[in-house]
Amino acid sequence: MTAKVIADDAEALAVATAFADEFRTGASARDAERRLPRTELDRLSDSGLLAVTVPAGHGGADVRQETLAEIFRRLASADASLAQIPQNHFVYVNVIRAQGTDRQREFFFGEVLAGRRFGNAQSEAGTRHVQDIRTRLTSRSDGSYLLSGVKHYCTGALFSDWIPVLARAEDDNLHVAYVPAGAAGLTVVDDWDGMGQRTTASGTVRLDEVTVPADRVVPHHLTFRGPQLHGAVAQLLHAAIDAGIAAGALAEAAEFVRTRSRPWFESGADTAAEDPLLVQRFGELSLKVRASEALLGVAARAVDAARDDLTDASAAEASLAVAAAKAHTATTAVEVADALFEVSGTRAALDSANLHRHWRDARTHTLHDPARWKLQHLGRYVLNGTKPPRHGLL
Template sequence: MSAHVIADDAEALAVAASLAAEFRPGASARDAGRRLPRAELDRMSASGLLAVTVPADHGGADVGARTLAEIFRLLATADASLAQIPQSHFAYVNVMRRQGTPEQREFFFAELLAGRRFGNAQSEAGTRHVQDIRTRLEPRPDGSYVLTGVKHYSTGALFADWIPVLARTGDDRLHVAYVPSGAPGLTVVDDWDGLGQRTTASGTVRLDGVPVPADRVLPHHLTFEGPQLHGALAQLLHAAIDTGIAAGALVEAAEFVRTKSRPWFESGVETAAEDPLLIQRFGELALCTKAAEALLREAARSVDAARADLSDDTAAEASVAVAAAKVQAARAAVEVSSALFEVSGTRSAADSLNLHRHWRDARTHTLHDPARWKIQHIGRFVLNGTRPPRHGLL
């Protein structure tokens, strides 16, 4: 595989905008038929977009958080599933940046620049909570490891060249094993049946005695032993996806009202777009979306500032800013995608139009982690100066 190498932030944003325009026309049909976007992901890989956070000293563009968030927002305005698939990819590029040895970074950054993709095998079903990871990484006499466990919600794994797997060693410390897609004992099952995000293939990964060389394992537990931006960056991308869903739904709602809706007979106007009550509602929805976009930009700025001067205080400020962006983005995505039908009328509910994909994507993606806990941490920080915890989900 070969890929273009993007030079800087400006080129990264131009490529993202171009790909979003290319992916938008087929998004509804892909969702309706659950056609997995392999060709589109290959285009994304070839464009170089998936390597934009590779450090400059390894040949990458090393773009900032604000650029990365805007990339995800742009992609999500076109196709929320396509935007969701590489979210974990970038989270695990960040793990490699922070915890990889020089040799590991040299190898994997070259893989990324060549267009290779990371998936994920993180979450597990049937455990006490999301942090209860039971997949085991057992050492062998030769210094290598064996992986055993079952993962769920493994977005990107079906399309990946490398699958980062969260697992615990005998001392219960958390590690990440980077496993090649064809490894013996590794099975990726396409059994995702979510009502939204239908083409992410976020199914099951089974690990049955998967061999892992020692140089493919990173000590992820060290990430959380000091100030860190792992959680803030990962959550920033989730916020960008929700913000993009809201923006995409708003554009489609406006187009429908302008071209397909009839005015309500009491309005006394010739077209639905002249109805003062609809105009008012669109203004409200635009404000909701613009608030999400503004908080997203502010959160990304905070992450970039913390990255330049990382401390307990700057990391906490970034996490709280991202939490605020994520809460507003989730609200905007659900409200705007639902209001699409309110402003468009009965005709918009036709299943053949598939306008409900925006709401299905929003409702599914916003369940990723509860906004109520983000609000709790914001309140603790503002009222009592309590820094948010370092668990990777803030």
């Protein structure tokens, strides 16, 4: 398997823009038919776009996080499901960067540059809370491990070459085990039936005493013992997806009003696009989308600044900036996707139009983690100077 290698940030953005324009055309049909985007993902891999965060020392472009966030925003404005699938891929490339050994970095970065994809097997259902991880790595006498557990919401796993699995070792510390697709004892089940993000295949992964060599296991717990950006990077990409959903919904609403809506008779306007009340409402929605995009940019630049000089203070600022962006983009995505019907009228509710996919995607994706806790951390910092905690969701 070979893939193109993207040279720099400008090329990465150009490739993302071209794919967004192309993928937008079939997004509604893929959603309506739940047609999984294997071909589209293969094209992303072949283009080199999924390798743009590989460090320069290993042959990658090592793009800025501001660039990566914009890549996700543009892709999500076209197809939110397709954009969400590689989110975990970049998160687990980052895990290798943070805690991988030199040998692990050389191997896995080589895999990514060749076009191979990481999925994820992280979340579990039925536990006390999201960080109550019960999947276990049990050491063997030869230094390898046995991995057992059941994972849910495993976005990307069905399409991946490697499935990073979050698990606890016998000392209860968190590790990530990188398991190759097709490994004995590994089962990936396409049982995702969410109302939105329909083509992410965010189903179940079962692990029944999967053998994992020691050099495929990374000590993830060490990431959180000092200043870290793991959570900020992961959340930044989620915020970018929400910002993209909002932008896509607003653009489709505007196109619908221009081409398919009738003016309200009391407006005196010749077209719906000239109705002053609709003009006002579109201005309000545009303001919210622009504000979300601005906060996303501020957050991405804060993450970049912290990567350049990582301290407790810079990591905290990055996490808080991302929290602000995530809270705003989540609210905006749901509001704009809902307002699409308000401004477009009755015909927009026809199932054949499938405009409700924007709302379904926004409502589903924004459930990933609660925005109310982002506000808690922002408030605690403003009032009491309390730095945000070190975990993977902030």
